Amino acid sequence: MAWSRSSLRPWKAVSLFSIALGGAFSGACSVDTEGLFGDATGGVGGTGQGGATNDTSSMTTASMTTDVTTTGSMSTVTSTAAGAMCGNDALDPGEECDGAALGGATCADLGFTNPAGTKCTASCTLDYGDCLNVCGNGQIEPNEDCDDGNTSELLDGCSKTCKALGTSCAAAVPVALSLGTTKIAGTTALADDTFQSQNAMGCMDTTGGDLVLAISPTEAGFVTAWLPRASTSFDSVLYVRNTCDDAASQALCNDNYLQGGSNNDDGGELVSVYVPAGHTIYLFVDGYAGESGTFELSLDLSKGDNCADPVPLTVEGSSDIVLLGSTAGFANDASTTTTPCFGAGAGPDVVYQVTTASSDTYNFATSASFNSVTYARSSCGDSATQLVCDSPGLSNDSDVDVDATTNVPTYVWVDGTSGASGTYRLTISH
Secondary structure, X not given: OOOEOOOOOOXXXXXXXXXXXXOOOEOOOEOOHHHHHOOOOOOOOOOOOOOOOOEEEEEEOOOEEEEEEEEOOEEEEEEEEOOOOOOOOOOOOOOOOEOOEOOOOOHHHHOXXXXXXXXXXXXXXXXXXXXXXXXXXXXXXXXXXXXXXXXXXXXXXXXXXXOEOOOOOOOOEXXXXXXXXXXXXXXXXXXXXXOOOOOOOOOOOOOOOOEEEEEEEOOOXXXXXXXXXXXXXOOEEEEEEOOOOOHHHEEEEEOOOOOOOOOOOOOOOEEEEEEOOOOOEEEEEEEHHHOOOEEXXXXXXXXXXXXXXXXXXXXXXXXXEEEEEEOOOOOOOOOOOOOOOOOOOOOOOEEEEEEEOOOEEEEEEEEEOOOEEEEEEOOOOOHHHEEEEEOOOOOOOEEEEEEEOOOOOEEEEEEEHHHOOOEEXXXXXX
């Protein structure tokens, strides 16, 4: 942005038209035309009044210089206020600057820390257009929304160019998520408590500093967000909205905790939702009861339709984890092969790769809009490794219990009978 201030230069132009009258009237109608106009060679008075020769003279007073130019019988007078002479490299009255004479003006006058960049225009007005902010010095200057003292890629509410990032819906962090896993390091320690989750799904009192990300998958798939306990320094909360500024559009929320009254409930939150192509969801990293700190967020986009790209889930802590998905439009890649669900699962299916942080019995409960089948395998593509299966037949809901071993993946399939498909809600508990 160019900063300039204009000044008024008091120039005055006066035109004088004078006719020298000579001679005298004779009677009522007699006019001495020779005395009035002179002759062609100068007439009366030679080169004086009425003559053809031009004359330029100057008259000077204490406050004004007047130039008079006379041609024939017409004179033009131009007056200039004393001292206003733009272009003489001297700061005269009525000028903001003149050439290198800036009158002490610097970029610091506008709040920049670097004084350099001020210049003078051809009309002797100041131009601040070359003034530049210094991002990362901890001082908010013109052209900056914020300055946290660094220019790192860390997600902390202020970008490396000193623009607000993640602190509001208008400044949501844009993430074009492609297939695979993306990791984003950040801190909520500098963020305000701008957003609140709904008191649902075990979430409440999200009064810590928060940041919001606008996640747009590059293709349809399952978006999974996870805050690993090992890289989260505070009691964090994750929640998802379909509309950023509408709390009622909250789709998922997870606030992890540890059983046994442990004081270390930091991290472990996990949310996963199927997102159609061209759709954007809003993910909030928040804190319980005013807490804030550092984190490393893991974002994953998976197709989930077969063993080539299962949806990765890491289950830490004790809270229930809710996942939202759909089998509509998917292929029939697997089916049950052993009792009690032998032959079931002929519909489109989705597969999750589940890794648990502790050995325990985990329940996987599917509540669906269609007649669902849920089963688990120890090897994704090997039907002979089926562990458990549930196909209730007369109900859309199904669930299985799996005895999981620490850090050993289990593959959980959400399927449908007789080609049935649709949306579902999968809850993991233990």
